Amino acid sequence: MTIRRFSTAVFAAALLTPALAACTGTDTAEPGASATPTASGSAAPDPSGGPTGATVDADAKQALLASTNEIRNGNFKFTMSGGGSTAEGQVHEPSQSAQMKVTLGEAGSDLMVVLDIVHVKPESWVKAEVGGRNAPRLSEIRDVDLSKYQRLDQTKIQNDRNLGFDFDKLDPAGSEVITQSITEVRREGDGSYAGTIDLTKAAEAGSLDDGLVAQIGPEVRTVPFTARLDPQGRLSELAIQIADTGEGRAEEVKVTYSDYGNATAAQKPPADQVQEAPEALYSLFR
Numbered sequence: 001m002t003i004r005r006f007s008t009a010v011f012a013a014a015l016l017t018p019a020l021a022a023c024t025g026t027d028t029a030e031p032g033a034s035a036t037p038t039a040s041g042s043a044a045p046d047p048s049g050g051p052t053g054a055t056v057d058a059d060a061k062q063a064l065l066a067s068t069n070e071i072r073n074g075n076f077k078f079t080m081s082g083g084g085s086t087a088e089g090q091v092h093e094p095s096q097s098a099q100m101k102v103t104l105g106e107a108g109s110d111l112m113v114v115l116d117i118v119h120v121k122p123e124s125w126v127k128a129e130v131g132g133r134n135a136p137r138l139s140e141i142r143d144v145d146l147s148k149y150q151r152l153d154q155t156k157i158q159n160d161r162n163l164g165f166d167f168d169k170l171d172p173a174g175s176e177v178i179t180q181s182i183t184e185v186r187r188e189g190d191g192s193y194a195g196t197i198d199l200t201k202a203a204e205a206g207s208l209d210d211g212l213v214a215q216i217g218p219e220v221r222t223v224p225f226t227a228r229l230d231p232q233g234r235l236s237e238l239a240i241q242i243a244d245t246g247e248g249r250a251e252e253v254k255v256t257y258s259d260y261g262n263a264t265a266a267q268k269p270p271a272d273q274v275q276e277a278p279e280a281l282y283s284l285f286r
Contacts, residue, residue, distance in 0.1 A: 040198050060187045064179045065225055067235040075263050082253035091170050095265035096121035098165050100172070110134045118149070119165040120268050125149040126163060126277070127269070143280040148270040150277035162285040174257045175238055183222060191229040197240070234260055268276035
């Protein structure tokens with residue numbers, strides 16, 4: 001039993017997977033059809049080739065695209081939530097460091113995993129807490145001292161979306177790619193926007209499971225979103241709504257950004273709390 005695609009970089013993939021998988025079942029109704037926003041203002045045909053009839057408020061879309069510029073500077077805090085899971089952390093590019101805490105599942109569930117991940121280039125560490133009814137089945141953790149941080153071998157996590165961190169791609173959620181996939185948008189007030197995105201065009205975002213997105217049909221690929229910008233025009237919140245999955249509830253994946261320019265450098269764990277990660281730890285995430 002392993003944990004796949006489970007890091008902050010792909011955190012929303014774990015959140016979106018159950019909802020999208022259910023949507024690709026027998027229910028052919030277009031999700032969010034009753035709540036899909038329509039564009040207003042100076043609308044023009046979607047130059048990105050969105051669904052037939054979709055329109056984009058060019059000014060609103062440009063504002064959303066520009067709102068992700070500050071993220072590239074790599075100095076912010078973030079949170080992600082949805083489906084009973086959470087993530088929070090900070091990126092501090094000036095010190096080439098990042099730290100995040102990821103929680104998947106809840107106490108009393110089949111499996112709960114809490115990861116404390118620290119990156120101080122060129123080193124990385126992870127401390128894992130594993131619980132839930134299925135935890136005893138995770139044979140990979142028997143050789144892992146869960147009381148310590150595990151120093152990760154960079155050659156084993158290079159380009160690994162589970163345990164690695166790419167300082168050339170500083171945004172864990174990939175909000176820039178997501179905003180570029182807008183097919184419909186309207187301004188709802190100062191700093192507030194609503195519209196739809198095409199998930200297939202956002203498949204390269206770190207927060208989406210590109211394999212799953214490739215499998216979804218055209219009837220479920222366009223989903224509603226809302227966004228908020230702070231007074232400086234920077235993205236502060238992005239929420240993607242997945243319609244009723246057939247289980248009687250909708251799903252929402254939400255990403256927030258805060259403290260632009262005010263994050264702090266991540267701290268290396270004390271040496272007496274560190275051990276070299278055994279091979280079993282890497283196996284847990286493959």
